[in-house]
Amino acid sequence: MKYLTIALAKGRLAELSVELFTKLGCDCGEILSKTRKLIFTDEKRALRFLLVKAGDVPTYVEYGAADIGVVGRDTLLEEGRNLYEMLDLGFGRCRMCVCGPAEMRERLNSTSTMRVASKYPHIAAEYFYGKKNMNIEIIKLSGSVELAPLTGLSDVIVDIVESGKTLAENGLEVLEEVCPLSARLIVNRVSAKTERERISRLIGEIRSLI
């Protein structure tokens, strides 16, 4: 039988994704070991797991290099790829927020141009231009975004808040909530047809677990 390929996101969702597939009876625990391997196969279920950077999961799925993907809604919103979002998996719950020093709260309701740093420039643009109709300058960063308002690089940030610990430890606050986030199951548009039965069965099994 042809393998069904599932792209899992490295990082904060990796452990929870592996937990989900382990509960389904998949042999995929090796993914979390210190191995440098990137492809893992479950011969029994004819599943193949790929471990990729979170931001690349929608790319693998859109182009069909993976039939299925598990990725955060933040990545989906940022990437805007052509694929099916099939299921809210319910784990990895957190929020996309505008954060900064408390004194920036008022400026978010003024007409002055703010500088916004983020790993998510599209989400930031959509929120500020689309929803708030505010003129901003976006500065794209790759990580440790909380540093930006602390060093004067930006006024505020648009970033993920989970426990709120990173903000608290850096003297920053949630100023506005952009949207709630959680892990999603995504499916390639062609695979959704050619592998319809297997994918529906898998989704059914996942649904009964969550």
Ligand code: PRP
């Ligand atoms: C994320 C996010 C925040 C932090 C939020 O960063 O960008 O910095 O986690 O989590 P908390 O509310 O539980 O503190 P990540 O750990 O992915 O690292 P990065 O900033 O280097 O990308």
